[in-house]
Amino acid sequence: MLWCPEELGGLELLKATYITHAFAPHSHEGFAIGVIERGVEAFRHRGQMQYAPAGRVVLVNPGEVHTGHGPEEGGWTYRMLYPEPRLLEEAAIELTGDSWGVPFFPVPVVDDPEAAALIRALHASLEQPTSALERQSRLLSALVLLVARHAAPHPGMRPMGTEHEAVRRARDFLEAHPGENITLEQLSRHAGLSVFHLVRVFRRKLGLPPHAYQIELRVRRARELLRQGLPPGHVAATLGFSDQSHLTREFKRRVGLTPSRYAASTRSFKTGRLSAP
Structure with missing residues (x-):
């Protein structure tokens, strides 16, 4: 199931189960953030294979090439959202009062039950006819918590050769x-x-x-x-x-x-x- 609530600026959300599907190497213009609900997702990311079992939160930065497949029989089920970089930048400003630029998640798979619960609650609210205020509040709460616990300023870029x-x-x-x-x-x-x-x-x-x-x-x-x-x-x-x-x-x-x-x-x-x- 894929949907794009208008009151969230066209933010794409995905709830899906994949059994045999394997994603080709690809990247996103925005962030890819989600929680694994069942099974295990494996994906190659920054040259290493990552494994995200049920309950883990997945955090992929814009432009990072990654894959995706189920390493175990039965595949995996997850809930994903794909926020634009500006939303995470606004969350960082909310936390620090200063702009980091676009935040950076150094670890792509984290064990954070509270963050996982917030993502699930956000998704569930967006499947129901809830108010725009509730939807927007849940989204911002989830993003602020993720930035506070798991993000850092983007690594400094070396001079361009x-x-x-x-x-x-x-x-x-x-x-x-x-x-x-x-x-x-x-x-x-x-x-x-x-x-x-x-x-x-x-x-x-x-x-x-x-x-x-x-x-x-x-x-x-x-x-x-x-x-x-x-x-x-x-x-x-x-x-x-x-x-x-x-x-x-x-x-x-x-x-x-x-x-x-x-x-x-x-x-x-x-x-x-x-x-x-």
Whole structure:
């Protein structure tokens, strides 16, 4: 079940059970925060395999590449929310009276029963016709507690060297042209590196090779277009997928839902009905 309460600024929430599904390496523009309700979720994150059993809280920062699968028979059930970075930044300001910038969660799996209970209560309230005031209050309470206990100021960035600047140029070019059939030679010329050097440093910096990052960008854009009501076939053609089945395959590997089910979920929310995946 996926839904996006309007009074929470379009915040996406997901309640799902996955038995055999495995998420491809992907990242989120915002945070991915949730609680495991049953089973165990395993995911590769910052080069290490993480295991989140029932009761644990999962905290993934924006832009961090990760996977996801069930290492045990029966899969896993979880409740997730995907807040924009500004919401966590506001929570940090509420705590300290000063801006950290966007907070950073250094540990991706934490044992915090109170935080897990707050996330469950937030989700439960959002499944019922509760007031906007209650929903917003529960969300802010959960985020403030998570920041207070588990976040830190974002680690200082080292001065950007030549390689990092080249990766930024390549990334910006891909983000500006998500539907174009860009070649590696084009990208390397734009970045100012050889094709071999670019592929190596791009993956080291962003966690994905250029072609996988391009698909990630296309899936993110597909979510926006589907929420606007565009049909999956049109979205696929607009964003450079070979056909609708290609969009469906890549979308489900990263989002956990097909494009049609994702679109139906957002439509059902607008009409007051929740849709299960």
